[in-house]
Amino acid sequence: MDQQCPPGWIPESINPRGYRNLIEVMQRTVADNRDKIAFSSFGRELSYAELDQLSDAFAVYLQQECKLLPGDRIAIQLPNINQYPVVVFGAMKAGLIVVNTNPLYTPRELEYQFNDSGAKALVVFKGVAHNVEKIIANTGIKSVFVTQIADLHSPLKRLLINSVVKYVKKMEPAYNLPDAVELRHALNSKLGQKPRLANPSSSDIAVLQYTGGTTGVSKGAMLSHANLISNCLQGVKLISGANEHWADKVVAPLPLYHIYAFTISMAVLELGGTNLLVANPRDIDGFVKELRKQSISAFIGLNTLFVALCNHKDFAEVDFSQLKVTLSGGMALTYDAAEQWQQNTGCQVLEAYGLTETSPAVAMNPPRDIRVGTIGPPVAETEVKIIGTEGQALAEGEPGELCVRGPQVMLGYWQREEATATCFTDDGFFITGDVAVWEPDGYLRIVDRAKDMINVSGFNVYPNEIEDVVTSHPKVVECAAIGEPDQHSGEVVKLYVVSNEELSVDEVRSWCKERLTAYKVPKIVEFTDELPKSNVGKVLRRMLRKDAA
Structure with missing residues (x-):
């Protein structure tokens, strides 16, 4: 293109x-x-x-x-x-x-x-x-x-x-x-x-998919028949190329009203497979009980769900002998969650990346060449470029804003011409608001959401990096990092931690000091029983920022 x-x-x-x-x-x-x-x-x-x-x-x-x-x-x-x-x-x-x-x-x-x-x-x-x-x-x-x-x-x-x-x-x-x-x-x-x-027609609107409204008022992404068919088939092409039977029985715990699960369910139908619906995945006891009755071929989830399941006492009794594909999306996948899942199920987690506005998949790890920590290369017929603050294209290894162009990109926002115009470049690339880098092998890696980036004395600190390090601690179940205003450095890193056993602030900070540059080490560590999450399990950093204000 x-x-x-x-x-x-x-x-x-x-x-x-x-x-x-x-x-x-x-x-x-x-x-x-x-x-x-x-x-x-x-x-x-x-x-x-x-x-x-x-x-x-x-x-x-x-x-x-x-x-x-x-x-x-x-x-x-x-x-x-x-x-x-x-x-x-x-x-x-x-x-x-x-x-x-x-x-x-x-x-x-x-x-x-x-x-x-x-x-x-x-x-x-x-x-x-x-x-x-x-x-x-x-x-x-x-x-x-x-x-x-x-x-x-x-x-x-x-x-x-x-x-x-x-x-x-x-x-x-x-x-x-x-x-x-x-x-x-x-x-x-x-x-x-x-x-x-x-x-x-293929250009007619099929679905109005409203964004979560994390930045201002919620907007309806106009997803056409062409958008949804294209993204469905992009996923089918990539995943089925490695295993044509992955769609035999697919567990769909994420809500179908969310575009991630919606499009995956379409891909399963296109292949003549079965979608096993889970009405309340937050009921982990009931979810595990249901899984124990099934022999599943694919699991569609996200980081917080993988962590919750792997920490359940009965999860080891689930039969994963037929599990061929595990797909992760919706939020960043941590190394620790990926490792736990593979140890428990014998199946590597295939991380993908997408947005409501892109129906959703932009990039996906190929099932036969999964590289944890990346989102894989762009899916078929999709162009990606990474731009700097002046809109210039950046070279390999340079973090910048990820922009995407392809048949899965929305028509625009419903009745919002101005908002639509501001989220596209002059040459038709959708500006995602995410910070990414090209790896030397052509894979993409998401650094973080541009709006979630923490600025410590002029240095960019990405919450995902800190969270990935901290969740590798054996006593940490999950965590979330935000920026806390500071009169000396502009912002400092504040970390919320959910632990499964006794853990001190000093232990957390020492762990980070061994693995992170000094300005990335959390200045403030707060323990909590749980993190605020959206209905699909995404950690809501904006709620933590509101509480910290």
């Missing part, structure tokens, strides 16, 4: 089947794999044929009863349960744009996202419907669908599981949405009918 990527471009080199939109991907995978299991949740296995039939029914309901038209937005606020893929594909078959919505959002966050996206419909998990009740009148949403965890199970299991969730675990606070439709009723009422199948 030597020019800006045109909207809707899906490189032929990775698209031998000539997909134009995600509906075509779905149709092809169903035709090839009708009787195979596409998703599994709480013991309910959903075949490709069932996924097709149920999503058809939902599309018909959206068209006939809700009168929704192609291009309308539908918010989906569900945990990892089988209803999620049903409504996503149903919405897409009707030509709607999916607005992925975090079930843990507060009413304020929901109101903002629904109004910013202009959503006209919502599918919500009953356990969080009470939050929707508080703000629904302030939005343009006209159609609301509610669902419980086991709504796609057989009648007896549905009654049992839903009753336990509601009455025993008390996970469904009372709510009042009088016009809401039971999703199960909507599906059953149209089962067997075929929708007027939409035929979006």
